[in-house]
Amino acid sequence: MTPAATAPSAAPLLDVRGLGMRFSVKGGPFDRLLGRPRREVAAVDGVDLSVAAGETLGLIGESGCGKSTLARAILRLHEPTVGKVTFDGTDVTALGRDELTALRRRMQIVFQDPYASLNPRKSVEQIIALPLRVHGLAKGRAARDRVVETMEAVGLRSAWLSRYPHQFSGGQRQRIGIARALVLNPDFVVCDEPVSALDVSVQAQIIDLLAKLKRELGLTYLFISHDLAVIGHVSDRLAVMYLGSVVETGPTRAVLARPRHPYTQALLSAVPRVEGGGAARIRLAGDLPSPLDPPSGCRFHTRCPLAMPRCKTERPVLRPLGDGTSAACHLTETA
Amino acid sequence: MIETAPETLLSIKELRTCFPTRAGLVTAVDGVSLDVRAGECLGVVGESGSGKSVTFSSVIGLVRRPGYIAGGSVTFRGRELTALSPAELRAVRGREIAMTMQDALTALNPALTIEEQIVEVLLAHAVDLPRAGRKAEARRRAVDMLRLVGIASPETRIGDYPHQFSGGMRQRIMIAIALACRPMLLIADEPTTALDVTIQAQVLELIADLRRQLGMSVVLITHDLGVVAEYADRLAVMYAGQVVETGPTRAVLDSPRHPYTRGLLGSIPRLSDLDAPIRPIEGQAPELVSAGEGCRFASRCPMAVGACYARIDLVDVGPGRAARCIRALETAA
């Protein structure tokens, strides 16, 4: 588990430019009575990211800040509103349906919710074999062997082949989801909180497994998690999101050792520690801002303990700070 | 609501819950005994699939068929819950005990707006709503609850459907529904797995506030030992359908007596030391169909001896502490 070992190669495997995703939500009954227009949630707002082959990019951020939406837009499970996604030289956003299907063999996702993401009417075998059947890769015995092999790799018993999802605990279901993503031997896997439903010992096993696959197969991950310690262990680089945009990125260790953005600082201080105590928690004041009408200027200024008058009016952009990190905060200019 | 001798609110005795499957009878919960005292927060941690969720679903009478409670008793404020009729149980469930389910999305009805779902619960269970304008008051309270759990612009978003919220938001909505009726006992099944640490802190602080104000008791089922360390007064560690260790949280975390607890603590990735390897416990939890009399952790235990394969009970290992390990006292040092 030494992430630094894999040096990122020149051309990134995945490159995301100016990606934006809006959902329209209908307002309350009053809004409709008053004839107010439909409102829009800017769930993802102008995100730039790149992930080199063999690299793990960790993505953290407030709940509801758009991490899952970003992941879905990258895989085109949602059609992004604006922006461009390039995967291994192909413009994913411009692909037709058949080309996209072919590409899906190489890009997979482990979903956040282990309950909703498994079809309740399908047995474990059917669920894990689906990608094989869709791409016509294996049938009958061969398919079953591959399914069993994958199940064993993620720590599921092959005796459970014919069980249904509701017969498993949350953590066991999550492993079914991981097996489904890995059965095709993809190049790039989005892991949307793949271990948050697991107990720490199974979590450690899965992290080990993902790291092993990365070493052996050269897998590339976009790894979303709330657990900073997990992210710290698995990712080479880190991106921190707040309200739809990336506010800080950089090599994991650099960011964790010296967070520049006040939001990242608050996150780090809020991690509960087994040893007890820990650093004094930075309490974020104020209500969560709504993506329905995001604050002016810096989106974090309503809750930022260090906000200045300028933050209300002027939106900071991501600027490089040397040592490979960048942050979107006015304070970093003066420092 | 600080009492000198806290009474026992919920008492689980030798609970057994089974699921018939093709491979045989799965005893998902096998002789679990736990107490929850008034006003306390009991943390429950353990292997994934060790029966944490099933134990507490059994408590509130929501074991999924074809599962059934095969033995044991559950008393809540002196009442035997396993003997209640479904209607009586429903009344207890909404008003006195609330449970937030681990599967937040599936527990919310996809066809109804959040408003309809919270208001329905409030109208059914909240006793203190004024007679006039019940609906409006229930709605107001629902909006308040959503704001408390950190949903931005709750007045607008209350009209949305579950799929329009992020995973973490759905989880908070579940908590809002559970807390809306001010239960005496909250069973929170992994309430914060999908939340980032700042909101996790906010939600847990909210629960802690309600504990203080209303004397509510909490059962906190979680995988996050850090959360347990911070919020739980006592801790129960489960493994393969059994409680393997209980005791005051700090004591258990500082000097675990069961090798499984020790293994768990060793598997935590620590932010303070990113180079420290994570050490998963080798092997897998046993198949519950064939679990025998002996220690269920023995096959993975670094200190197993022959005697471990005979029947093992919980033994006292200190003030208020117990562990299901014959070598627990040796490791006390």
Added chain:
Amino acid sequence: MSAIPASPALRAAGPASPGRLGLQTFLANRMSLASAVIVLLILAAAVAAPLVAPHDPNETDLLRRLQPPAWLEGGEWSYLFGCDALGRDILSRIVFGARVSIFIGVAVVALATAIGIALGLAAGYLRGWTDIAISRVVDVLLGFPYLIFAIALMAMMGPGLQNIVLALVYKEWVIPCRVVRGETLAMRQTEFVEAARAVGATRGRIMFGEILPNILSPVIVVATIRMAHVIILEASLSFLGLGVQPPTASWGSMVADGRAFILDAWWVSTFPGLAILVLVLAINVASQGLRDAFDPKIND
């Protein structure tokens, strides 16, 4: 493992697939079980009509014209329910008439459900123009009163078994279609559907392979309820003389035949009428049981 299962039936249950659970609930409901048995008995009688019926349903015997049922004066035990105006055995005609009712009920509902599933899935999953087009047709068809619509069609196409089926299917598919569309709309948002898209599954596979198995229970429940309606509709059409043509026995035309003698020979209309009542009621009660057993929203 010394557990004593709550009931032996549960223990033998084997794998707990969702369908299996529903079946257990259904079997535990005595009323619906009894109704299902009645439906099956009628079905068996219809299939084995030549063996079950005591007489040839079309054999006329003017000496037995309007002969009363066996237990009344002038009745005979070999003509249990008496005879009609042409001296045909009413019981035998009811047994053969069941074939018509059940055939039309099954054929119409099966066809309508197949069409409804296909169009409902397409409308609910593909959305867009497909949905608008299908939903418009559904709205328009719903605007017509059912019986009048069927009468008009029958008048155009002429009578006959095949035409009755067609005339009823023309409108009947709308009902499963609406149910399927609604359920599909809820399903298309779920993560497991998204997961299937993420692995590259085609739209057809997602609709029929992933979504359909999850919405089958409500569709089956609706189909059984509709079966009872269709049987009544067929009887109505036959009653009006637009249905199955004489001499083929059909419950609706039998009731119609007896109208003229309702005061002197009540049995001619009453027994086929009772047959309709019993079959429709049994189907309804059985389907209620099915709904309770398979609708997850009712299961606690």
